[in-house]
Amino acid sequence: MKKAKKRKAQHIVTLPPSRPSYFKILLKNVLMLAGSILLLILLASYNDGYGWFYDKLLKNNFVFMNEAPNMTYHEKMYYKLGFSWKYLNFIKENTPEDAIILMPPDSIFLPRNKKSDFNSSILSKEWSSYFVYPRKLVYEREKTSSPLYKQANYIAIVDYCGYSKLPYEVKANIRTQYSVLPMQLKNIK
Numbered sequence: 001m002k003k004a005k006k007r008k009a010q011h012i013v014t015l016p017p018s019r020p021s022y023f024k025i026l027l028k029n030v031l032m033l034a035g036s037i038l039l040l041i042l043l044a045s046y047n048d049g050y051g052w053f054y055d056k057l058l059k060n061n062f063v064f065m066n067e068a069p070n071m072t073y074h075e076k077m078y079y080k081l082g083f084s085w086k087y088l089n090f091i092k093e094n095t096p097e098d099a100i101i102l103m104p105p106d107s108i109f110l111p112r113n114k115k116s117d118f119n120s121s122i123l124s125k126e127w128s129s130y131f132v133y134p135r136k137l138v139y140e141r142e143k144t145s146s147p148l149y150k151q152a153n154y155i156a157i158v159d160y161c162g163y164s165k166l167p168y169e170v171k172a173n174i175r176t177q178y179s180v181l182p183m184q185l186k187n188i189k
Contacts, residue, residue, distance in 0.1 A: 102183075
């Protein structure tokens, strides 16, 4: 057997981990910020979506905020979203929270040969439902696909369309162009 050699005790000196200087940290952050800004500028110049975001949406919103600082919530919403919002708000204010509202056909909201008071957003069930929640909307186009169609207890009247679906008569002299009416007279709010 070989004898193990005796090793001399070595003293290892450990130094505390060195920290980067404040200047190096600052330089790194400034370079990252400059790189991010450069990337955003390049994206904005080569991608139309970013140009639209800045030129249309962001600038117009700041102009609007400066022009209308004293507007009420309703005035701001009408200014931004137009008659579509005003009509949906009318539905919300004139129906109970558990209402299921039958909306007219898309061609009534946006007729082809006639100017409409509505914008195309009202055709989106998701967009429109946001403004009337917790009420539920069911569109005429869902007649065969939605079980809510048969459960509708209110009907939205748009451009005088919808009166014929009511089981009761509304006299011509009291009909309005835009309204929301109960399917049964006992549902009147």
